[in-house]
Amino acid sequence: AQSVTQPDIHITVSEGASLELRCNYSYGATPYLFWYVQSPGQGLQLLLKYFSGDTLVQGIKGFEAEFKRSQSSFNLRKPSVHWSDAAEYFCAVGPNDYKLSFGAGTTVTVRA
């Protein structure tokens, strides 16, 4: 069975500060790993994904994530947060691009 845990329900960060969102997964084989972002009233938007190759993945909007097999983690990072990064972030795992299991999400609040 596949599952995803996002330990942090809510994170508040100052604009310009760095951000790291944690994600731990459980999966029996080599997983596809994803980070999605959802702004209010919007659909989920793919930030980045990993399947193979370089374990440090670059995504859109200045985000990156690092796959660590030994820790079953796929944490998302951004060096300098902008107010527009305030949203809900979901980590997901699956056997392909479509059949995904999502975490419960982490809400990011950005303070001025």
Next chain:
Amino acid sequence: GAVVSQHPSRVICKSGTSVKIECRSLDFQATTMFWYRQFPKKSLMLMATSNEGSKATYEQGVEKDKFLINHASLTLSTLTVTSAHPEDSSFYICSARVFWTGVEKLFFGSGTQLSVL
């Protein structure tokens, strides 16, 4: 602009009534659409896979007679929550698998918040 349109965004209904949620792929054909459900502060759970022209495939534990899925065209899938009860109150999201600039991608709708009184 949005690739997938989901409607309505919010619906309140009385217990015992049925509610239909639409998921449309705009300008792109989607042979496969997916329906998810999210309880507050819980994971987004895949409910079913909807294939155009055939029966939906439901995940374990999802009642197919409660959650009717119809994918009659390449751009529209509907989820009908039949005889809704308060425990069906949840956030429902659809996604569509489309070819985007020659690559197959997954696009999500903005979700539907269902409240059953």
